[in-house]
Amino acid sequence: MRSRILSAAAALAGSLVIVAGGALSAPHAWTQPPAEDAAVDAAFYIPPAPLPAGAPGTILRAEPARLALSAPGQPGAIPSSATRMMYLSSDTHGARTAVVGMYLEPQRPWNGPGERPLIAYGVGTKGQGDNCAPSKLLSELVDYRPPFDVIVEYDVLAIYSLLARGMAVAVTDYNGLGTPMIHDYLNRKAQAYALMDAARAALQLPGAGNPGTPVIFYGYSQGGMASAGAAELQPSYAPELNVRGAYIGGPVVDDEYFIGFNDGRADIAPAFAWILNGIAADYPETRPALDAELNDIGKAILEESRNKCAVPAGLAQQYPHTSQWTTSGQPITEVIDRTPVLRDAFAAQRVGTITPAMPVFISSAMNDQGAPYVPIRGMAANWCGGGATVQLDANAVIPPLSGLTGTHVLAFFPALAASQQWVTDRLADRPAPSNCTALP
Incomplete structure (x- = not known):
């Protein structure tokens, strides 16, 4: 089979x-x-x-x-x-x-x-x-x-x-x-x-x-x-x-579970950037938090990814661990969990709550x-x-x-x-x- x-x-x-x-x-x-x-x-x-x-x-x-x-x-x-x-x-x-x-x-x-x-x-x-x-x-x-x-x-x-x-x-x-x-x-x-x-x-x-x-x-x-x-x-x-x-x-x-489950996978890393770009666009209150939490590498990855399709070789693949994207060295999921505006925005994306x-x-x-x-x-x-x-x-x-x-x-x-x-x-x-x- x-x-x-x-x-x-x-x-x-x-x-x-x-x-x-x-x-x-x-x-x-x-x-x-x-x-x-x-x-x-x-x-x-x-x-x-x-x-x-x-x-x-x-x-x-x-x-x-x-x-x-x-x-x-x-x-x-x-x-x-x-x-x-x-x-x-x-x-x-x-x-x-x-x-x-x-x-x-x-x-x-x-x-x-x-x-x-x-x-x-x-x-x-x-x-x-x-x-x-x-x-x-x-x-x-x-x-x-x-x-x-x-x-x-x-x-x-x-x-x-x-x-x-x-x-x-x-x-x-x-x-x-x-x-x-x-x-x-x-x-x-x-x-x-x-x-x-x-x-x-x-x-x-x-x-x-x-x-x-x-x-x-x-x-x-x-x-x-x-x-x-x-x-x-x-x-x-x-x-x-x-x-x-x-x-x-x-x-x-x-979305948050998806990022945490796949963190470190180079082939999926661009999707993390697409999610974050979408969150920042839809929820302006999250932008100051993302600006403060993302380092230069993270910001460059988001900027490169926003105009791309399936990029087989880009910055996201070079830095597939989201801990490499942040000023704190924490993965994005930890940043989300300790940042109320990000936590609320990601919670709104969960499917399965309405029958x-x-x-x-x-x-x-x-x-x-x-x-x-x-x-x-x-x-x-x-x-x-x-x-x-x-x-x-x-x-x-x-x-x-x-x-x-x-x-x-x-x-x-x-x-x-x-x-x-x-x-x-x-x-x-x-x-x-x-x-x-x-x-x-």
Whole structure:
């Protein structure tokens, strides 16, 4: 079983490496559109000022979009048309903001019961630079900025599979990716709001659906946290959406725990900086504390990371222990615990405190060295205790592996088939399974 999983994952990962290799050998073919096209793209991502009146999900602008793998009739082409859209959403404090996303309408018919469903899709970690925005990467597939900044739109694997089933997909860029604001990476509320408002916006497009269209929240990694947050907040934030369930794959459910668990890991260190940049942007009261606690190395790491995607070799990798970032020599988690404004801001990011009103399917690898299993199980237990219908799939097969082919990445692949079958069953109104009485 283990060898089959690893072989399948290696084959898929290998295909991405081949694509990335082509991009690296000729980056301009992927990342440099004609000057007039680049200017149009850049203008699209600048929100109107001031923002016009409207409810969350109101579309501010929309246009047809190109997909990197959308050559009609060609093998492997993404079977859909695409619309890029900017829509109103809410930041973590409930203030209005503008977010960009993409609506993908499949060419294949929906053969399930009822009308075509809409998948509100939260992507995995892409980074904090504006070039990391999913609505841009879906048009490019690979973005490379010399000398070391490269990102592959790996979520296309799951998105393609959903489209191949005849399901429409609304992808959100999240708050601040592509647009001028700082992306508040792993912010519980902002991510959830952006995901729900992407669904609201998509349903306003001609032929995309109506207020009663079945909706599923879906995401892995950062997207898993967004989906979990949306599952908790939907009854109060978007009660009109007809949400049938939420797939929550490999989520980060506690930012501080995530930092402490992975402190010292060079491959994950940039994510610590993205979190801190987002906290400082969303909670201005934390900035004096961070300025006082971070040394020159820490400040330089945050500054370098805020405009980068997946940097394989940067300052964060050179100084992976957050104790190297602070004036006190203490790790960031200790600084958070003894600093009230930081402690409060990080506490606000924990998922698992509100019981979802919909069935949820959670997948996680017990040996995940990216999104740790212990708080994920704790989230599931809290939801079960509140009466939610929870199915927790804990993969114990994949061994603990770190690095670019680590357990967190490999667990994405076996969860893909299981999650989409679960989604199909929810859309068919089959009773949702639950293992709350015996969580793994």
